Amino acid sequence: xxxxxxxxxxxxxxxxxxxxxxxxxxxxxxxxxxxxxxxxxxxxxxxxxxxxxxxxxxxxxxxxxxxxxxxxxxxxxxxxxxxxxxxxxxxxxxxxxxxxxxxxxxxxxxxxxxx
Amino acid sequence: xxxxxxxxxxxxxxxxxxxxxxxxxxxxxxxxxxxxxxxxxxxxxxxxxxxxxxxxxxxxxxxxxxxxxxxxxxxxxxxxxxxxxxxxxxxxxxxxxxxxxxxxxxxxxxxxxx
Numbered sequence: 764x765x766x767x768x769x770x771x772x773x774x775x776x777x778x779x780x781x782x783x784x785x786x787x788x789x790x791x792x793x794x795x796x797x798x799x800x801x802x803x804x805x806x807x808x809x810x811x812x813x814x815x816x817x818x819x820x821x822x823x824x825x826x827x828x829x830x831x832x833x834x835x836x837x838x839x840x841x842x843x844x845x846x847x848x849x850x851x852x853x854x855x856x857x858x859x860x861x862x863x864x865x866x867x868x869x870x871x872x873x874x875x876x877x878x
Numbered sequence: 879x880x881x882x883x884x885x886x887x888x889x890x891x892x893x894x895x896x897x898x899x900x901x902x903x904x905x906x907x908x909x910x911x912x913x914x915x916x917x918x919x920x921x922x923x924x925x926x927x928x929x930x931x932x933x934x935x936x937x938x939x940x941x942x943x944x945x946x947x948x949x950x951x952x953x954x955x956x957x958x959x960x961x962x963x964x965x966x967x968x969x970x971x972x973x974x975x976x977x978x979x980x981x982x983x984x985x986x987x988x989x990x991x992x
Contacts, residue, residue: 794978853921857980865912872921
């Protein structure tokens with residue numbers, strides 16, 4: 764079944780290590796997003812991408828890097844993980860054509876723990 | 879700045895009680911409106927959406943929401959909740975002119991007593 768998949772689902776790492784969270788969607792949606800979800804903060808946008816090779820910062824981009832060389836993939840990299848980046852990360856995609864503008868389709872989430 | 883407010887952080891109800899969760903937004907232009915639900919341990923799923931037309935929209939599992947433009951509100955309702963409705967509910971708004979500027983509320987946790 765087509766959809767949006769994230770990997771890994773669970774990751775434990777240490778402070779200072781590089782971590783990459785993968786996101787893959789099969790709908791050819793133009794927009795893709797990375798959110799983090801923390802208790803008391805709801806969903807906060809980290810980065811988003813409007814198309815391949817086009818990315819832009821969201822609300823909380825510091826410490827994160829993204830790329831989008833192909834429409835279907837949108838990896839999120841923590842170059843030097845910190846404890847404050849312990850969170851649940853959700854990838855989402857959106858078809859922005861016509862009436863569907865803004866409806867997000869979310870992945871299952873990646874739970875990251877930084878020790 | 880554009881924002882979405884969900885005034886109830888945690889709502890506790892008994893089964894069969896009626897539900898209304900508030901959502902207010904600040905934006906002067908045309909918007910699309912959404913309610914998402916996140917069941918425990920799961921990802922967010924679309925509950926219902928409003929793009930245009932009838933301001934009373936019906937979603938899955940008996941939920942509905944009413945868009946009141948003059949009040950900048952999009953409240954979620956359900957006449958009779960079930961234990962399985964225990965979840966977190968997020969209101970989201972996107973200005974029609976910007977497909978990337980989706981703004982989420984902080985969420986309302988709903989707990990249903992069996």
